Amino acid sequence: DAGVIQSPRHEVTEMGQEVTLRCKPISGHNSLFWYRQTMMRGLELLIYFNNNVPIDDSGMPEDRFSAKMPNASFSTLKIQPSEPRDSAVYFCASSDWTGAQTLHFGNGTRLTVT
Amino acid sequence: KNEVEQSPQNLTAQEGEFITINCSYSVGISALHWLQQHPGGGIVSLFMLSSGKKKHGRLIATINIQEKHSSLHITASHPRDSAVYICAVRYPNTGNQFYFGTGTSLTVIP
Numbered sequence: 001d002a003g004v005i006q007s008p009r010h011e012v013t014e015m016g017q018e019v020t021l022r023c024k025p026i027s028g029h030n031s032l033f034w035y036r037q038t039m040m041r042g043l044e045l046l047i048y049f050n051n052n053v054p055i056d057d058s059g060m061p062e063d064r065f066s067a068k069m070p071n072a073s074f075s076t077l078k079i080q081p082s083e084p085r086d087s088a089v090y091f092c093a094s095s096d097w098t099g100a101q102t103l104h105f106g107n108g109t110r111l112t113v114t
Numbered sequence: 115k116n117e118v119e120q121s122p123q124n125l126t127a128q129e130g131e132f133i134t135i136n137c138s139y140s141v142g143i144s145a146l147h148w149l150q151q152h153p154g155g156g157i158v159s160l161f162m163l164s165s166g167k168k169k170h171g172r173l174i175a176t177i178n179i180q181e182k183h184s185s186l187h188i189t190a191s192h193p194r195d196s197a198v199y200i201c202a203v204r205y206p207n208t209g210n211q212f213y214f215g216t217g218t219s220l221t222v223i224p
Contacts, residue, residue, distance in 0.1 A: 031210045043214045050210060097210035103147055105157035
């Protein structure tokens with residue numbers, strides 16, 4: 001299996017622009033997570049989906065952030081408009097919570113908003 | 115309260131030393147994961163535990179359910195073990211949400 005695939009690996013954008021991060025989970029995994037990592041706050045859960053349904057989005061900072069999972073093999077995290085304080089590494093992870101319950105991370109997207 | 119605490123926060127060791135990183139949690143869990151993150155790199159799951167002990171190469175992970183405590187041991191440490199090690203727990207009745215410790219930054223000096 002190719003693992004969890006995230007794109008892009010790096011994104012540099014100007015304040016006010018829309019940013020879309022993409023994730024393809026491991027085939028057969030039924031949970032998908034979006035995390036944000038910063039030096040100050042470590043790993044923070046933004047939102048997670050079970051069977052493509054958003055379960056907990058309380059970690060989404062504000063209305064500028066939105067996430068979708070239209071099918072079991074694809075999810076997006078969108079920031080519109082972006083701000084410099086959104087600069088961080090965004091990780092997508094997937095898990096088979098009804099089975100082995102392992103947790104697999106993508107390589108992350110490093111976002112820089114100038 | 116779903117807290118996960120790790121210690122130490124930072125650790126420097128000489129090559130060859132035996133290393134222990136600790137993780138404590140507040141209430142009963144479904145599973146505990148040890149994760150490894152190299153500088154500028156992705157996050158890799160090393161172990162998933164719900165009881166007992168697991169070993170993979172020079173890495174050993176143990177968990178004591180009664181004491182709500184887990185340890186990650188590295189035997190014969192090597193500079194390539196330098197990374198951040200993160201403890202993550204899954205509590206029952208929280209869906210499939212994971213809670214993370216703040217991580218232990220390990221540096222192994224040749």
